[in-house]
Amino acid sequence: MSNTNATRTSTAELQQLAAAGRWHVVETVAKSKAGHIGGPLSAMDLLVSLYFNELAIDPQQPQDPARDRFILSKGHCAIGLYAVLALRGYFPLEELATFDQGGSRLQGHPDMKLTPGVDSSSGSLGQGLSAGAGIAMAAKQLGAGFHTWVMLGDGELEEGMVWEAVHTARRFKLDNLTAIIDLNGLQQYGWPVTEDGDRFDRSNPWAGVDLEGVFDGFGWNVVSINGHEFNEIQAAFDQVRAARCSGKPTVILAKTTKGKGISFAEGTYKWHNGVATPEQLAIAAAELGQAFEGEAK
Amino acid sequence: MKAQRDVWGQTLVDLARSDNRVVLVDGDLATSTKADLFADAFPDRFFEIGIAEQNMVGVAFGLSTLGYRPWLSTFGVFLTHRALDPIRMLVSQTGAPVKIAASYAGLLNGSSGKTHQDIEDLAIMRAMPGMTVIAPADAAEAEAAIRWAAGYDGPVYLRLARDAVADVFDPGHAFNPGAVHVLREGSDAILVSTGVQTSRVMDAAELLTEQGLEVRVLHVPCLKPVDEAALLSALSGSAPIFTIEEHSIIGGLGGLVSELVTSTTLGKTVTRLGLADSWSESAPNAYLLDKYGLSAQRVAEQVRHALADD
């Protein structure tokens, strides 16, 4: 299929898209009175980079067999994906208002049977990389040239099934598979930094673990980046493409900030999920450069 | 008299010759399940995932999204228990055409004991919306069910027994999802069974005849969907109902029949025979069947006593 992204979206445009995406996340969650914030925001720069500059996709043909596949394995961040899919033209932005409401195509967790552009259902953490591995194996079998991308959370990496898939991806030489890990350093609750530490200061789930070394040891290509720097993200994607015949899957370890872009949500597990008050929405809108009428519509 | 696992590999090899959607995903047990036949015949369509059951379900789902109809093959217990969540989210909730070939299902699995005996699978899989749940009686029915499942565009759970039982059906038997088979007529009791237990129930019916009792035997190979009208009509009349299964008495065939009967005005009691909410143990087949009341003799005896008490 034709890559509809023949012309690159500029960094300035990506920044604007990401700011809009972040705004849609907080605003939509405020409207629906429940939802996740921190994870969708930490992943936003990666998501817009993928959808606007990397994936070979056509929103008019969401089922095109030749499309690149993307699986949001950390399915609780669905609203982040929906915002980007809407910005990319899969469905109208107004449809975001139906999120989590009865009869909506936009379920609390991604549903491949309902939402155009969603390649795999997710929500129970830890399963997306196996699904991606199966897709990548099928692509190899069929001689299909598309690439499969899976995004996981760093808390999600605690699931054993992830490591089963890490092994399988290497054994089957799935160089057409890439895992992006959103290393925002927080999960839902996790552990305190020290035993007698502040209850609200939570530890990075992988503190003391050499994740680069772990993936390297499993025989993967490892690319470490700042997941909020668009040039670094793009460079990582370029490295993925360069490794297409390496016989190795690639992992992008993307260091991010949970809740990125909204001061009160940044770096705290307390905004893993949450509903912003009108006052908080006003702050978020100002920080993201978005118009806000004063009420969650 | 062939074992279901012996027809399973061979049937899949036959199917794969004409249907290139057929692929097999193994969990390092191909030498037990006889999936190695398939590995020999179609090495490039045989995916050895290793000892990673959750992952193998995810991989099968992924394969299915590109048009394949993958067969998951390992001991059933590790699929219905270890890998239940991926089966739930990626297979059942998406309706993916993944086929779950649950080998060594039930109580009789070569003396491996309770860790490997899956006596809850029917209850678990039956609760899963959109799942077709099949427990064939013998090799002929297993083959027919495998062929049917391969052509069906949705998830299927197939319970396969390790060891051979006396044939219930002739070779070439056709599988019809939902069908209920009346294998024997009689008015003293209605014996309902599923899976390879049906073969032993047929022997039990023979023993009961020798003792002057004539029983109707129903075989329900498909626990979901099931032709409820046909099942109800076969359950009607004044004869008491017994369900007999190589499974827990909770939630499997006994559950199905009880639910159905109590949702009508039939007004009959259902006696459920099977594992009475207990774990089992390692032992030769004959020992287990006797101890847990599933041998022909023990089934006949339990039915006879129940009728005498009436």
Ligand SMILES: Cc1ncc(C[n+]2csc(CCOP(=O)(O)OP(=O)(O)O)c2C)c(N)n1
């Ligand atoms: C199997 C499973 N267990 C628990 C949960 C509940 N849960 C949802 S999000 C979450 C924390 C995830 O943390 P992380 O993967 O780091 O995601 P992020 O920080 O990007 O939000 C948990 C425990 C789940 N969805 N699935």
Ligand SMILES: [Mg+2]
């Ligand atoms: Mg995290």
